[in-house]
Amino acid sequence: MEITAEDNNLTINKLKTKVEVKDLHLHFGDKHVLKGIDLKIPEKSIVALIGPSGCGKSTLLRSMNRMHDLTPSAKIKGEVFLDGESIMGRKNDVTSVRKKIGMVFQRPNPFPKSILKNVAYGLEINNMAKNGQAKKIVEEALKDCYLWDEVGDNLNRSALDLSGGQQQRLCIARTIAVQPEVILMDEPCSALDPISTAKIEDLIMKLKEDFTIVIVTHNMQQAIRTADYTGFMFLGELIEFDKTENIFNNPQKELTKRYVEGNFG
Ligand SMILES: Nc1ncnc2c1ncn2[C@@H]1O[C@H](COP(=O)(O)OP(=O)(O)OP(=O)(O)O)[C@@H](O)[C@H]1O
Ligand SMILES: [Mg+2]
Numbered sequence: 631m632e633i634t635a636e637d638n639n640l641t642i643n644k645l646k647t648k649v650e651v652k653d654l655h656l657h658f659g660d661k662h663v664l665k666g667i668d669l670k671i672p673e674k675s676i677v678a679l680i681g682p683s684g685c686g687k688s689t690l691l692r693s694m695n696r697m698h699d700l701t702p703s704a705k706i707k708g709e710v711f712l713d714g715e716s717i718m719g720r721k722n723d724v725t726s727v728r729k730k731i732g733m734v735f736q737r738p739n740p741f742p743k744s745i746l747k748n749v750a751y752g753l754e755i756n757n758m759a760k761n762g763q764a765k766k767i768v769e770e771a772l773k774d775c776y777l778w779d780e781v782g783d784n785l786n787r788s789a790l791d792l793s794g795g796q797q798q799r800l801c802i803a804r805t806i807a808v809q810p811e812v813i814l815m816d817e818p819c820s821a822l823d824p825i826s827t828a829k830i831e832d833l834i835m836k837l838k839e840d841f842t843i844v845i846v847t848h849n850m851q852q853a854i855r856t857a858d859y860t861g862f863m864f865l866g867e868l869i870e871f872d873k874t875e876n877i878f879n880n881p882q883k884e885l886t887k888r889y890v891e892g893n894f895g
Pocket of ligand 2: 687
């Protein structure tokens with residue numbers, strides 16, 4: 631029996647939604663960058679966002695933890711919900727939103743501090759480092775990110791002395807140390823070599839046991855390898871969202887088909 635897009639939507643709708651984006655519009659000045667995005671991110675899944683450069687992937691991802699708050703030209707309309715509660719609006723304090731929804735960027739961006747201080751940073755600003763627990767939490771986060779064996783012998787080394795791949799795993803450790811619920815990743819491997827990329831992909835797949843993950847990637851193989859669901863964006867719209875295998879093998883929209891087959895532009 632053929633599986634229709636409606637069947638797939640039914641399946642996706644039955645899953646528990648962790649993050650819901652509802653009719654989200656974003657303008658930078660006069661430029662309409664997100665044009666009514668509706669998206670439900672299932673809990674403890676990996677969702678990839680793909681699409682050509684400039685289509686709004688990063689802008690959408692950044693909307694999910696209020697990264698546009700400090701951009702005066704950004705005007706947002708619509709809603710983002712975490713577990714059914716809005717994260718928008720003044721009544722929601724940004725620090726507590728970002729504690730629940732963490733972000734990892736394209737270029738590893740450790741602070742010019744020791745490995746220990748990098749991973750403990752979020753614990754301090756969120757008052758989580760009580761009763762001398764910080765070191766233990768740092769150790770666990772580094773172990774979870776497969777970094778402990780490489781750095782555990784000297785946590786006082788500067789984070790800037792690590793390789794790019796190690797720095798990115800450190801940034802992920804820094805993000806998970808505060809036990810967020812959702813992790814947003816904007817092209818987290820694009821500055822890394824293939825071996826470091828494979829390590830981060832393994833890590834991402836392990837982390838979904840505990841976290842909900844949204845990853846923007848230009849690497850379609852990476853989406854296929856890691857993501858349960860994939861959304862294809864084009865010119866500020868979410869054209870199609872479905873199980874990853876359907877997006878790549880049986881897309882419902884002609885635009886998606888052309889993009890994943892590489893017949894674009
Ligand atoms: N702070 C900003 N001010 C003005 N325009 C912006 C700003 N940030 C992004 N834009 C514009 O919004 C549009 C979407 O950008 P966005 O960075 O979300 O694209 P993207 O899909 O992530 O692209 P890429 O794959 O190249 O990273 C682009 O036209 C971009 O120039
Ligand atoms: Mg981007």
